[in-house]
Amino acid sequence: MEPKWLEWAKQLQSIAQAGLTYSKDVYDMERFEQIRDISVEIMSQHTDIDNSIIKKLFANETGYATPKVDIRSVVFKENKILLVRENDGEWSLPGGWGDIGLTPSEVAVKEVKEESGYEVKAKKLIAVMDKKCHPHPPSPYHVYKMFIQCEIIGGHAQSGLETSEVGFFDENELPKLSVARNTKSQIQLAFKHLHNPQEPVYFD
Template identity: 70%
Template sequence: MEPKWLDWAKQLQSAAQAGLAYSKDIYDIERFEEIRKISVDIMAHHTGIDKRIIKDVFAGDTGYPTPKVDIRAAVFKDQSILMVREKSDGRWALPGGWADIGISPGETAVKEVKEESGIDVKPVKLLAVMDKKCHSHPPSAAHVYKVFIKCEIIGGRLREGTETSAAGFFAETELPPLSEARNTESQVERMFAYLKHPDEPVYFD
């Protein structure tokens, strides 16, 4: 679970962003700018990151604020699950990434699996929709929904990708060190639970 200060900072940022998107009164705009500044100050105080960087990344969006969507693919072969090693931290994750404008969740899963592992898949079932802050991920400035989609292999071969240095299949009892910003051990275990019990309903927070 996220620390309360991070949750408060994100709520302040969200309120400020919505207010700046729709307010016409100059005094209201000034108040929402001040609220946004407070959210940046909170983040800077607790993280030690330069306020200019936080303002660009954490408080730089415009328009009505909505959660970001992270798509993850659960691809199985012989009771093992496909994982890729991220170049950014050297740890392993289910293939996936941010949802793109104009591409459906299923299409995103197919694209990410191919780009990160070399495997061709087709999406077959939605498994879970999780709110990142409800799970044991490291703290994140963004509010993220994580969508897990089961995919079946239709071709391709394992290879590294632009953002990944390796790809492989792992049994549930032999999982590699996980990139917990992308997926937690309990989330991967839930994917294996769906493999064992395919009629289980979709999980959502």
């Protein structure tokens, strides 16, 4: 579970964002800017991220605050799972933020092609997770993570602009994972669906 300070910071940011969107009174706008500044200060005190960077992250968000959506593609070949090496050197399931105009399955297919070179077909949803409920490092955003199982239909291994290597890994021989993107327990859940196709969709 995420720490209480992070929960408070994100709640304050959400209140400030909604207030700045819907308020008309100049004095109310000033108060909501102050609330946003407090949320930035909380984040800065508990992380090594500079105030100005955090404020830019928050200032980019407008309108009513809603969770961001991260989509991860689960692909197996010969009972091994497809992982890509991110440019930071750690490994993850292919994926990224949901795109406007694309369905979740279309994003899953696109991300696999761009990051690994494989052409896939989306087969089933295996999980929808709230990032705060899983052992990820602190994040300024509230994120829902969707895991979609896909089947290879073509292509070949090829790294992309955001990845440097492509590989398939056994459940017991995983490389160093990018825990900001996916955790060991999430990879293990993916393997549960491989071994038991009737495994129900996990949520929260």
